[in-house]
Amino acid sequence: MPSISLTRHLIEEQRSGHVTPDLRLLLEVVARACKRISVAVGKGALGDVLGEAAAAGGGDSINVQGEAQKKLDVISNEILLEANAWGGHLAACASEEMEHSQQIPDAFPRGNYLLVFDPLDGSSNIDINASVGTIFSVLRCPEGVTAAQDHDFLQAGSTQVAAGYCLYGPSTMLVLTIGHGTHAFTLDREQGSFVLTTGHMRIPAQTREFAINMSNQRHWEAPTQAYVNDLLAGQDGPRAQDFNMRWVAAMVGDVHRILTRGGIFIYPWDRKDPSKPGKLRLMYEANPMAMLVEQAGGAATNGRTRILDIAPTSLHQRVPVFLGSKDEVETATRYHLQHDSAAA
Numbered sequence: 001m002p003s004i005s006l007t008r009h010l011i012e013e014q015r016s017g018h019v020t021p022d023l024r025l026l027l028e029v030v031a032r033a034c035k036r037i038s039v040a041v042g043k044g045a046l047g048d049v050l051g052e053a054a055a056a057g058g059g060d061s062i063n064v065q066g067e068a069q070k071k072l073d074v075i076s077n078e079i080l081l082e083a084n085a086w087g088g089h090l091a092a093c094a095s096e097e098m099e100h101s102q103q104i105p106d107a108f109p110r111g112n113y114l115l116v117f118d119p120l121d122g123s124s125n126i127d128i129n130a131s132v133g134t135i136f137s138v139l140r141c142p143e144g145v146t147a148a149q150d151h152d153f154l155q156a157g158s159t160q161v162a163a164g165y166c167l168y169g170p171s172t173m174l175v176l177t178i179g180h181g182t183h184a185f186t187l188d189r190e191q192g193s194f195v196l197t198t199g200h201m202r203i204p205a206q207t208r209e210f211a212i213n214m215s216n217q218r219h220w221e222a223p224t225q226a227y228v229n230d231l232l233a234g235q236d237g238p239r240a241q242d243f244n245m246r247w248v249a250a251m252v253g254d255v256h257r258i259l260t261r262g263g264i265f266i267y268p269w270d271r272k273d274p275s276k277p278g279k280l281r282l283m284y285e286a287n288p289m290a291m292l293v294e295q296a297g298g299a300a301t302n303g304r305t306r307i308l309d310i311a312p313t314s315l316h317q318r319v320p321v322f323l324g325s326k327d328e329v330e331t332a333t334r335y336h337l338q339h340d341s342a343a344a
């Protein structure tokens, strides 16, 4: 059977009426940018790309989230911005690394889509040569808007027209949905093209594997504690089975494992900083991952509500995340809802 490249896959999706020519080209541009990021990540210590980025006035550079920027965060952000500037498919871009969205420069034609991305997720893995990735979400630019602003991006995740991530691991993989299943492509480094390696990924509804940063346990709210305690109790507890735990510490890596063999990934609200409703970002982490997971038969909630139904109020909004195997996410969500109704 001949291998199916990303280009061929997208052209066939266009023929089926699932993707417009503009969206197809936009996704090809994002994939091309990811190949460049993969090269930069792959150079590691030989490429002078490791470590913290320097701020203009000296010291470490800090992004809008108050987090130290790695050199590769900055490089990846620039690669994505530059690649997407001239194609004519986008109205504006927004990124984890920029406080505000950026319109397409006047020198180039503007299109009808908005692209929002986390250029390099899991940056604490960069310096230890472990998996990192790029996460992206594509929205429609609202009708009649000629100069898109931050508020034009504030659309519920259910309106995303495409979402995906590129995982820079032992191999580079692009996992993509345009609302007709979730498909995985592996980068053929010799040919320089992404090749379809798993079409229509399916997440098993049940699982015995969970992913959570246990070091925060004492800071979680009561229903999260109760749910995880019951997982940890294993055979002897109410779940009557043993659960295994995995934590890649880069959301892309953990979500990729779940898309491949099932599991539940949790980054809950915690009391460490009560002003933050979670660690992960809605627009460029939770929403695209929720779409990919739902398209593969899984589920994604914030512990109470479907992630894709949340109406965003700001570009860098944070949200608790419970995603993965459908039955397990429903169980975790039930713990929180039952706790709320008992407290009401």
Ligand code: FDP
Pocket: 121, 122, 123, 124, 125, 213, 249, 250, 251, 252, 279, 280, 285
């Ligand atoms: P990181 O801070 O390294 O960028 O996006 C945030 C994120 O990584 C996720 O990719 C990852 O799942 C999580 O944070 C890891 O958080 P912990 O540091 O609490 O383990």
